Amino acid sequence: QVQLQESGPGLVKPSETLSLTCTVSGGSISGYYWSWIRQSPGKGLEWIGHIYYSGSTSYNPSLKSRVTISLDWSMNQFSLKLGSVSAADTAVYFCARPSVRPGFSSGCYDHWGKGTLVTVSS
Amino acid sequence: DIQLTQSPSTLSASVGDRVTITCWASQGVSSWLAWYQQKPGKAPKLLIYKASTLESGVPSRFSGGGSGTEFTLTISSLQPDDFATYYCQQYDSFWDTFGPGTKLEMK
Numbered sequence: 459q460v461q462l463q464e465s466g467p468g469l470v471k472p473s474e475t476l477s478l479t480c481t482v483s484g485g486s487i488s489g490y491y492w493s494w495i496r497q498s499p500g501k502g503l504e505w506i507g508h509i510y511y512s513g514s515t516s517y518n519p520s521l522k523s524r525v526t527i528s529l530d531w532s533m534n535q536f537s538l539k540l541g542s543v544s545a546a547d548t549a550v551y552f553c554a555r556p557s558v559r560p561g562f563s564s565g566c567y568d569h570w571g572k573g574t575l576v577t578v579s580s
Numbered sequence: 581d582i583q584l585t586q587s588p589s590t591l592s593a594s595v596g597d598r599v600t601i602t603c604w605a606s607q608g609v610s611s612w613l614a615w616y617q618q619k620p621g622k623a624p625k626l627l628i629y630k631a632s633t634l635e636s637g638v639p640s641r642f643s644g645g646g647s648g649t650e651f652t653l654t655i656s657s658l659q660p661d662d663f664a665t666y667y668c669q670q671y672d673s674f675w676d677t678f679g680p681g682t683k684l685e686m687k
Contacts, residue, residue: 503624505677516675519581565671565676567616571623
């Protein structure tokens with residue numbers, strides 16, 4: 459059974475870069491899309507973006523200028539970087555694996571990490 | 581982007597009740613809609629996908645229906661473990677979006 463686990467700093471200063479890693483265990487990252495989703499009281503659940511095992515990425519247009527998602531095959535991990543953060547980026551960040559629609563990159567999420575709270579504050 | 585709304589935002593019910601939550605999409609999403617259950621401090625759990633297909637391991641008291649712009653999640657007989665927040669999610673468009681949630685609380 460595939461398991462996902464987020465890791466990274468729980469506190470980030472305004473204007474700095476938020477960096478999180480998701481470690482995938484019980485299966486390979488090969489053949490799948492891998493996503494980041496966040497949840498804040500103000501904006502609810504929000505898709506941040508995803509990466510395909512080939513390395514191709516898609517991002518939420520509202521965050522695209524600040525987001526980078528990358529893969530580390532050797533560690534079976536994928537990572538999120540969100541730059542120029544502000545208090546509005548305070549949220550619980552989840553990594554997840556979607557079960558995608560045939561021929562598309564969007565899907566529903568049947569595998570989730572437990573989530574990690576990131577607070578943006580000086 | 582496709583906006584989702586849910587009704588009601590809060591639902592008070594008792595064990596054994598039949599409850600229905602509705603999700604509306606701002607434009608048609610065919611049947612590309614999922615439902616999740618989330619408990620405090622936990623990740624969302626997939627219940628139903630493709631509008632009406634029950635995820636493996638999910639009790640049969642959960643059912644989903646609808647297509648296009650209006651969808652429902654029904655719990656036929658509420659159990660104590662069902663008190664949680666429920667979200668719909670559309671995955672018809674380039675990027676998926678989630679509804680604001682319905683909190684199901686004990687009456």
